[in-house]
Amino acid sequence: MTDLMDTIYAKVCGDLAAELLREDGEYLSRTRYLDAQRERLCASLDGDAAQQVSDLLDEQGAIGELREFACFRVGLRMALALINPA
Numbered sequence: 001m002t003d004l005m006d007t008i009y010a011k012v013c014g015d016l017a018a019e020l021l022r023e024d025g026e027y028l029s030r031t032r033y034l035d036a037q038r039e040r041l042c043a044s045l046d047g048d049a050a051q052q053v054s055d056l057l058d059e060q061g062a063i064g065e066l067r068e069f070a071c072f073r074v075g076l077r078m079a080l081a082l083i084n085p086a
Helices: 002-023 025-044 047-083
Strands: none
Touching: 002 025, 002 047, 025 047
16 A cells, blocks of 8 residues: 555645645745745855755755655545545
8 A cells, every 4th residue: 555655645746736836825935935044054154064954954854755745644544544434
């Protein structure tokens, strides 16, 4: 089931979620702001510190993606349970 969930998740996030997020002005505004702030912060630090901050923010983003995937899996399992109760 996990392979199927991975496939469905990739399709949903690749197409449907991306489309919804492109239409969400607040999401676009926040991501632009975050990107600009990250660039300013890294520019104000020396090379090693800037890389550490960048790596830390990348790791935080990866954790968010894992959380997002877990929520998707929970939602999919709930939907499947509603469709096909045991």
